[in-house]
Amino acid sequence: MLPKIKDMLISLAAEKVTTIFTFNITNSVLGTLLVDGLIIILAISVNVVGVKKIPGAVQNFVEIITEAFLDFCDSIAHSKSRVFFPIIFTLFLFIIVSNWLALLPGFSSILIKEAGRSFPIFRSPSADLNTTLALGIFSITAVQYFGFRYLGLSYLSKYINVKGPIDFMVGLLELVLELAKVASFGFRLFGNIFAGEVLLIVAGTLIPLFSPIPVLGMELFVGFIQALVFAILTLVFLSMSVEKAH
C-alpha cells in the first residue's frame, strides 16, 4: 500500500521549537544560526591563519569563489561593482549555503517530539517564507538606498513624476512594481526550495532505494541557480537604480 501524503512530515510554516521572552524560536531560526555560524567560521578560519602570499587549501578555496564572483560582478555592474560586491556576495553565500545544507543527511531528519507530533529540529532558512521575504525586502531597500545615494532627490522623480498625466501614472506603477519585486523575490526562492524538499520527501517515501539520488542532483543545481538568480537580479536592480533616467 502506498503511504499517505498526510503521514509525511511536510509543513508549510516553520515549527516552533521553544520560546525565549515571547520570541518564538522556530526550527528555521536554528537553521539560520547554523548557516551564519558556518560562514562566520569559514571567514574567521581564513583570517586567523592569516592571508598569505602562497595560499593554503582553505584560503585558495575562498579566493577562487570570491574572484570568480567578483569577475562576474564586474561584467554586469562595471564601475560600481566594488560598491555592490559585498551586498551581492553576502546574499549569494547565505542563500547557497542554506540551500545546500538542507540536502545534507541529518539536517532535516533529526526529529523532536512535542505534544504528540514530531518535526525536524533544523529547517533550511530559504524553505521558510519569512526568511525569503526578509531577504527580498532587504535587497529592494538596498536598491532604494543606493538610488538616493547616487542620484540624490532626483531619484524620487522615478516614482513621483509631474511632467504629464501618463508620466504620473507610470511613476505610480513603478511604485507598485517595487512591492511586486519583493513578493517575487520571496516567493521564487521559497517556492523552489520548499518544492525541492517536498519532492525529496515524496521520492524518498514512494521508492526509498536510489530514486532520491537524481532528485538530489537536481536540487544541487536548483539551489545554485536560485542563489545566482537572487544575486544577479539584485545586482541588475541596483545598477539600474543608480543610472540616470532618460
Place this chain on the structure above:
Amino acid sequence: MDLKSIAMGLAIGLGAMGPGIGIGIIAGKALEALGRNPEAQNIIRTNMILGIAFAEAIAIYALVVVLIIRFV
C-alpha cells in the same frame, strides 16, 4: 478524489504551461544568438538566465497557490 485534488492539479498544470512555452522560446532565441555571435557567450548566458528566472517565477506562483490549497 475530492475537489481539492482537482483544484491542485488544474492550478499547477495550467500554471506550468505558459512558463514552459516561455522558457523554451527564451532558450531557443539565446541559442540562435549564440550561433550568430559566439563571442558574446557570457552576456547572452547571463541575460538568458535572468529571462528564464522571470518566466519561471510565474510557475512558482502557481506552485505556491497549490501548496496553499494543499496545506492551509
